[in-house]
Amino acid sequence: MSNVEQPDGTPDPQPGPGDxxxxxxNGGAQSPGPVHGSGRNPLALxxxxxxxxxxxxxxxxxxRRSGSDAPSILGKSTPAPDFxxxxxxxxNLKLSDLRGKAVLLNFWATWCGPCKIExxxxxxxxxxxxxxxxxxxxxxxxxxxxxxxxxxxxxxxxNYPVLLGKEAVGDEYGGVPALPESFFIGRxxxxxxxxxxxxxxxxxxxxxxxxxxxxxxxxxAALQPSK
Amino acid sequence: xxxxxxxxxxxxxxxxLCGAAWAQSGKSPxxxxxxVPLVTAQRTEQTMVRLDFRVASGFHINSNAPKSEFLIxxxxxxxxxxxxxxxxxxxxxxxDLAFPFSPDEKLSVYSGDFAINLAVHPLKSxxxxxxxxxxxxxxxxxxxxxxxxxxxxxxxxxxxxxxxxPAHHANPAQSPHVHN
Numbered sequence: 305m306s307n308v309e310q311p312d313g314t315p316d317p318q319p320g321p322g323d324x325x326x327x328x329x330n331g332g333a334q335s336p337g338p339v340h341g342s343g344r345n346p347l348a349l350x351x352x353x354x355x356x357x358x359x360x361x362x363x364x365x366x367x368r369r370s371g372s373d374a375p376s377i378l379g380k381s382t383p384a385p386d387f388x389x390x391x392x393x394x395x396n397l398k399l400s401d402l403r404g405k406a407v408l409l410n411f412w413a414t415w416c417g418p419c420k421i422e423x424x425x426x427x428x429x430x431x432x433x434x435x436x437x438x439x440x441x442x443x444x445x446x447x448x449x450x451x452x453x454x455x456x457x458x459x460x461x462x463n464y465p466v467l468l469g470k471e472a473v474g475d476e477y478g479g480v481p482a483l484p485e486s487f488f489i490g491r492x493x494x495x496x497x498x499x500x501x502x503x504x505x506x507x508x509x510x511x512x513x514x515x516x517x518x519x520x521x522x523x524x525a526a527l528q529p530s531k
Numbered sequence: 532x533x534x535x536x537x538x539x540x541x542x543x544x545x546x547x548l549c550g551a552a553w554a555q556s557g558k559s560p561x562x563x564x565x566x567v568p569l570v571t572a573q574r575t576e577q578t579m580v581r582l583d584f585r586v587a588s589g590f591h592i593n594s595n596a597p598k599s600e601f602l603i604x605x606x607x608x609x610x611x612x613x614x615x616x617x618x619x620x621x622x623x624x625x626x627d628l629a630f631p632f633s634p635d636e637k638l639s640v641y642s643g644d645f646a647i648n649l650a651v652h653p654l655k656s657x658x659x660x661x662x663x664x665x666x667x668x669x670x671x672x673x674x675x676x677x678x679x680x681x682x683x684x685x686x687x688x689x690x691x692x693x694x695x696x697p698a699h700h701a702n703p704a705q706s707p708h709v710h711n
Contacts, residue, residue, distance in 0.1 A: 414601040415671055416678040418632035445680070456601060482677040501677035502632045 378478050380496060384409070384489045385476035389443065389467035392453060397441070397465055400493070406433075406515035407489040408440045408508075409477075411469065414448060414456040416483040418502035423460040425505045429512055430464045436516055437491065440464035445474060445483060486511075490518030560590040560672035560679045567688035570651070574659070574695045577618050577652045580688060582607070584645055584668065591640040592670040594625025598639050602671070603681050607647055609666035614657045615690065618650025631675050653692045661691050 378385075384407070388398040399407070410426055412419035423442075430440045444453045444466055457466050474480040477487060488497040488511040496518060497511035565583040572578035586592055593602045611617050623646060625639030651664065667683040 413678070413680075415603045415681070417602070417630065417638065417673055418676055418678060420601075421632045447681070452601070482679050484677065503676070 378487070378495055378498065380494075380498075382495050383493055384487065384495050385473075387473045387476065389470065389473060392444070392450060392457065392466040392468060397467055399441075399489075402439050402441075403493055404491050404520040405437045405439045406491055406512065406518065407487075408438065408512060408515070409443065409487040409489060410440065411443045411445055411474065411477070411480045411483055411485045413444060413446045413483050414452055415446070419484045420460070422484050422502055422508075423462065425508060427461055427463050429508065433512055433516065438512055438516060442466040443469040443473065445469040445480060488512060488515040490515050491520040492518050494518070560592075560674070560682075561587045562592060562668065562670055562672070562682075562684050563587075564668070564684060564686055569661075570688060570690045571693060572615075572651055572653050572690050573693055574653045574657055575655050576695065577650045578690075580649050580651055580664075580690075582647045582649070582686060582688070584641075584647065584684075586642050586645070586672070588643075590672045590674050591628070591630075591638075591642040592672045594639040594641055595622035596625065596639060598637070602638070603669070605641060605668065605670045607649065607666060607668050607686065609649065609664060609686070611651065611664055612662050614654045615662060615664070615692070616652040616654060618652050620650075621648040623647070630673075651690055653690070655695070657692050659692050659694050661689055664688050664690055 384399065386398065386400045388396050391397050399409075408426065408429065410422075412423065426440050426442070430438065442457070442462065442464060446453055446469075450468070453466065453468070477485075482501065484502060486499045486508070487495055488499075490496045496514045499507060499511060563585050565585070567580065567582060570578060570580050592605050595604050595606060597604050605622070607620055607622075609617050609620075623641070625641055627637040628640055628642075629635075629637050647668075664687060666686040668686055669681060669683050671681040672679045
């Protein structure tokens, strides 16, 4: 039986000698001796309050992030972090191998309702802009197996590579706390735009056009090396 | 110095509240459970326990029976002590709602407050006393534009197991048919 409490109950611990000592030391604050608190430094209190506030903030924040590493903030013109991931249909894909193309990197999952709406738009964009140099890449952030992801991709008529996502790659892209999330990467390997959540098709198209307008980088260092 | 005129306690309170408010300002889905009053369960009998949950405003989670095979159902998984048997878990019906991301297809979801009932059945072998029941509620939340990875909420409540009333045995000494 894995009960936590004994049915008969255990008597509460009696105060020990250490408790008495603590009481004595607490009582010292009321003793007629010198009281250091009388000359409080307000600046020190402000510093303590700011530290406490920061602790409260980071406590909440870290709890929300479910223990993952703090993500880096990826802004526009930031080189897209490089990665290599397994493709759903076999083999690997390295992001930097797509240098010279505009890339729409779409993080999604089978359990994500808004992704289901967005995916046909991405299929359409790949058809429309593929010959101009667009490559849509889906990164499935599912815990479910390949079969379920394959079924979803087939049902949606996905015409672009789907990669099996890893948390480490998500972390490189800011943690990807919610789906869908898309990064638009220019031909030079730099992020030109980012869309979080389901937005309109027109916004996606505008961001694709921005990515397509970029010039291919002459330097091989446009993409961050993979980790 | 002007700083010296400000009440330091006031400064501390304001700073703490600002920190908490700042932390809360980022949208994050959450489901919480209300405290469960102590459940008294008689041995050999089934006792229903009601668990009250709340989905944070602006979010919804799938019901236990979502309408798509790809959606993750809300499910309670209990890990009860040996000899306390888990009975049926009763989930509420979901609300059929359409969302901006699914205007043509209604989804079966929970939002706001919802309750799950479950039955616990202590066997005769259970020693009377208080036991803690542990479990988790698994859910996957979305708002109107995005979805969040599946999460689990720890669930626990106390059950006080009491003896069943003594069985009535025929006692010849008390029988009205016995005359001294």
